[in-house]
Amino acid sequence: MESLSRRSFLRKIALAGATALGPGIVGAGQIYEGSKIVEAERVYRGGPAIIVDGKVIQPRREVPVICETDVLVVGGGCAGVMSALAAARTGAKVTLVERYGCFGGLWTAGLVLIVLATHVEADQGLKKCVRGIGDELLNRLLKIKGGIINQGPGMRDPTSDPEATKYVMAEMLSEAGVDILLNSWVTNAVMEGNSIEGILFESKAGCHAVKAKVVVDASGDGDVFGAAGAEHVRHIHRIGLVHRLGNVDRIAASKSGDKRSSPNLSSNTPLPSVRWVNMQGPQGDCLDIRTLTQCELDGRRAVWEKLKKIQQTPGREQVFMLDTASQLGIRASRTLTGLHEVTFDETMANKKYADVVAIGGAYAFVGNRACQIPYRALVPLKIDNLLATGRCVAADNLMLNYTRLIGPCLVTGHAAGTAAALAVDSKCRPRDADVAKLQRLLKAQGAYLG
């Protein structure tokens, strides 16, 4: 801003804003509905951005508030859906904002499919850790043909069908009476001092605000607490693009020769002819748009190259590409700096927290151990009326490889939703919520807290 004094800058901004004080409207007017022209819904953009001294300046304007709610959940992935369901069932008025047209996030659109860390091995067989709403969801998937495999007594770490999961999640949210906004990309936080009052999101209808008493950041990337200025840690991690292969039941095993030299067709899915193939991908900053774009392009090319090789293998000519994930497999981007950080050392020491609100099951690197996550890992240091959940809860750079799994996300999601509703009900900040009461509520909702 070297060529622009503060005074002249403000004047120009004011000029730019003057055209659009009050909700800025572009494209308002008329619309064809069949053969008739009717009055159109307004698109709120506040006017186009303008060039001032070679710089692109956004118009300053009032943003229309689309709704006011008790609990606003940002992100409709597994943690967000759990949060919305939990908050609604606890009695709060809930709005859920999701950037895509479906629910499940990386589980469904990201084709992760396998729900890891659900159980631990105990003396009398398997002990379930992911209970409550998460388990209810998994059991509802079981009622759908081809909905889920490895779910039920004596089985662990189920794999679900993405379409069935999207459907069941939407059904459950509708049943709970959650107000849903799809295809809405949350872009900013609305702050008053250190307290978050709502969010801004962009959609085809322009920019809107949602006001809320408590905001749950289930965006995975921590977009809300990032925008709100909460302290957090950023991570570089592998970015993959997973895919599914079809017709694997038509593989002529007799022709395929040496098993080890043939391409890896990874793991089973509920669909008998379909296999799911993981991808690690290159390490990168998941908040950098050039990186993300490159990963989409390179990942897709790599998947197709791999498929060509499979199809060239004798006996595997019939294998085809069913689909690639609609979104990149982002493993870690931001984690909250919470009141407490889940650390590898504490987990290994089987640390029991007085404020435990979620317990995940066994997983490779933590071993056969039920891992506790305290309420404080969801609460930001400074920002009020905000809770983090899912992948971006406070965890060190080892334990984030655990908290990012679907199993732990289901339980932290449940905890955050109930906590948010409790805070609204008790008219207090989430950080001041009565943890004992929260634990009683969670237990009443079926959650396992040790």
Place this chain on the structure above:
Amino acid sequence: MSNRIFAGNPSSRRLARVSALLAIGLVAWLWPAAWRYVLPALSPHVAVCSAVSLRFASMLFLLSAPMLFLMILRHRFWCRHLCPVGLITETCGKLRRGRKVDDERHTIGKHIRIPSSTGRFLALASLGGSVVGYPLFLWADPLALFSGFCTFSQASAVGLAIVILISIASPGLWCSRICPLGGTQDLMVRLARPNTRGSRNTEVSQRRIFLAAALGAVFSALIPADVLARKRHLRPPGTVDETALKGGCIRCGNCTRSCPSGIIEPSVDSRDVAGFLVPRLKFSRTDYCLEDCNRCGHACPTGVIRPLPLRDKNRHVIGIARIDLSECLLTMDAECGVCVPRCPHGAIVEQFSRQSYTTTLKVIAEKCNGCGACVGICPTKVVTVEAV
């Protein structure tokens, strides 16, 4: 005199020894960090021989000075009034009914006669051996035996058990004739106060002194180098080379006690007899050689684990991590790679191939010091640290 090691008023001696033991206990209680390490370092026998063999003396070396003066001023006062092993042997000696306290024997069984100069010979042979780098009988020092006994679960009770057996069979024999620390005292008194009673009783000719030391040196030099130098195990950070370690380590267990991770254990390996009870590292799921710790080096009374500053200790290569990529989850496109953030030295990196679009892991040899953090966290147990 020298044969009457337990002469004098037995009850007053016992009182002194028990008080000494209680004093150790009291210090242990008040100052737990220090007491665990000082006991073996009190011995001048250990201090001198290890300093000569390593051409290096750690700060703990100074701890032996008080006993050195005591030895010269009051011959065998330590043995009679303070030595914890002396208390044990004397008590054991009285186990047989009808035996008088001063009924000392000079034989093991009926026929194997132990000459009165054995302890002196052992001390001299150790000194001679340490000149060529391998102090032969350093491990037989009573304070090392006692300290080791306090540390190790089963293995090193062996040394003290043998001493106890000797004492039951032949009371007083260990203390008066075999103990190399006793022998050291005899020699020191002779050297410093040639005409006192104690020194006359422990008369040894110059020739014999020379012969004993030379014998120790020759014998040490003759031990096949490959037997000693063969490295079978990972050693604590900062250890000297294998030969010096196996000779110079008194098996006192200070390093084991000092390690906050509990990864230092006495080695018991039939294929490494020379390294019996020498410390080795064993990593567990969470325990590895911490990057902010160098306690073992500062606890070692002989200096075979050198007291390196933290920076140098972290640069000391214990071994190097090896990842068996054929069984590595990440290399098989499964979710893992936790060894990468686990490594405190940034020595494990992901290697992404744009060609095959796969990720594999690589250990950067220059950064890896073999601390073992990656070993425990690997879910498929394919990471090991190999000795170099």
